Amino acid sequence: MKVKALVFGILLTFVIGSSAFDYGFKGMKYLIPADSIRFVVPANFPKPVYDFKDNPVTGNGFKLGRILFYDPLLSKDKSISCANCHQSFAAFANLDHVLSHGVDECLGTRNAPPLFNLAWQKEFMWDGGVHHIELSPMNAMTNPCEMAMDLNTIVSRLQESKQYPELFKAAFGTAEINSQRVFRAMAQFTGMLVSANSKYDKYTRKGPGGEFSPDEMAGYMLFKQKCSTCHQEPLFTDLSYRNNGLDLKYDDIGRDSITHIEADRGKFRVPSLRNVELTAPYMHDGRFATLKEVLQHYNSGVKHHINLDPALQQNGGLGIALTAKEQGQLITFLKTLTDREFVNDKRFQAPQ
C-alpha cells in the first residue's frame, strides 16, 4: 500500500512537473519577478494574431526591445530612434507631424501610424505591405528616408556596443546578436503595447469609470449606426483597405503598390480610432489636422473616385451625412476611446 502511494506520488509529481514545463516557457517565465511584463488578452478583445508562441515575452526580452525602441544607434547618423516618430504621449504616433521625418531632414511620404494593439494585426503599414509584426520595424530601419540603415550595420553596431551583448544574453540566453533577435526583442516591446483601458472599454466591461454621459451615449449610438461598418469594435477597425474618397487622383496609390491591382488604387488600411484624440494629424498623408476636419470630409468632402468604398456612396449620395450637432456628439464619443493609462504607462516610456 505504502509502495503504491509512493509510486502514485512520484508519478503525479512527474506529470505535474512536465506539464508545467510544457505549458510554457510562458507559464514559467511569467512567474519570475518581472510579472508586470505579461501579455494579457483584454476581456473584450478577440484572439490575437501574434500569440508570442515562438517568442515568449520575458522581462529581459521586453527590456531589450524597449531599449532598442528608444536607441538612436539604429539610425544611420545616430540621430533618430523609433520613438522620434512614435511618441508615447501620442499613442506612439507622431504628434503634429504630417509626414514622418528621417535622417538628413528627409521627409517621408506618409503619416507615422500610432502603435498599439499590434498583436491583433495580420498586416502592417498604411498599405498592408508588411505581413508580420516581427518584421514591421525593418521598413523604417532600412528606408533611406527614415533610419537609412542596413541590418548588418545594425547588428555590428550592437555587437560593438558595451551594453548590448549583455542585454541579449539576459534576453535570449547567449550574447549572440543577429537580426532575428533584434526583431523578436522589438516585437516583445511593440506587441506588449496593448491599449484597452479607455472609458469605452470600462463601459463595455461594465467596470468602474465606465459611465457614459448623455452626449457620449448619443455619439456612441451614432457611431454604431454610421461608422462601425469600417471601424469595427472592439479594435475600431476591420483591418481592411478602403478608398475613402480623399482624392480623384492619388499620388500615393496605396494598397495598389502592394497588390498591383487597379481596383486597390487609393485604398489604405482603415485605422483604429482608439486614442484618435491623441494621434492628429489624420489620414495616410496627415492632411486633416483635427477630428472636425475629418468629419467634415465624411459629411461633405468625399470625392467620387472610381474605387470609392460602397459604404460611402449610399442612397445616391456621397459620404456620411452628419449635422453639426451629430459631429459634436461623435467627437465626444471618440474621446472616450482615449486610453490615458496606456499613454502614461511607465513600462512603455523611455528607459532611464
Added chain:
Amino acid sequence: MKTNLLLLAFIFALAATALANPPKGKIKDAKKGNLSVHFKNVVNGKDLRLNDSVSMYKNANGDDFKVTTFKYYISNVILIAKDGGKVAIPDSYFLVNAADSATLNQQITNIPEGKYTGVAFTIGVDSLRNFAGAQTGALDPAKGMFWSWNTGYIFVKFEGQSPRSTARKNRLTFHIGGAQDPNNTIRSFTQRFPKTLKIIDGKLPELELVANAGALFQGKTVVDFSKLNFTMGGPNSVIVADNYADGLFQVSKIRN
C-alpha cells in the same frame, strides 16, 4: 525502504529514457550520408563573371548586357530514390550569391543512404516562410534578399547594365519575388540525374547544378531590355519567373 529507493531509481530511469527518445518512435536510424552541391553560374553557356564590361553577354533578344549581381534561393529539396520514394531534406534553404564564392559550394547533410535518380526543389522560398516572422541562417533578412516594404523574400536577384536599357545609368534591375496570387513567383524544379547518385555514409559525392542567368530573359517571353528593365514583384516578375521556371537550373554532373 530499499525497495522504495530502487523503485524511485527505476522510475527516474524510465522517465529519462522517455525524455531522451524522440517521439518519432524509430528504434534504429538508418545510416546517413552527405552530398556536396556545387553551383555553377553561367549566362547561356558562358561562365558568369560579375562586372565584366569588356566581354558583354547577349540576351535572346540580341541586347548586350553585363551582370553586377546574381543571387538566388532554392529550398525544400527533395531527393527521388531509385524506388520512386521521395526523401525530403528538412529545413533546406540555400542562398547562392555569385559574388560570394563560399556560397557556390554547399552541403546537404543527413541523407538516408541509398541510390537516387533525381531531384526536386522550389526556386525561391515557400509561401509559409515568406509570411513567417524573423528568420535566421540563409533566410536572415540581413542577406539582402528580403523586401521590407512588401515583406517577403526576393527569390532571384539579377542586376546589371545594358546599353539598351532605358533606366537611369542603363541599369537592369530584376528582383523576382512574391508569394501571393496573382503575382506568385514561386516555381518548382524537377530533373532526373544524368546518372544514379549514391549516398553512402563517410563518402561525399558531388552534384553540380548549373544556373543560367540568361534564362530570365528567354523561354516563354523574350525580354527586350528597352521595354523591360526593372521589376520588383508584380506582373513583370511573373513573366520572368515563367521564363526561368524551366531553364534556370540544370543538373549537369553527378560524381559519386
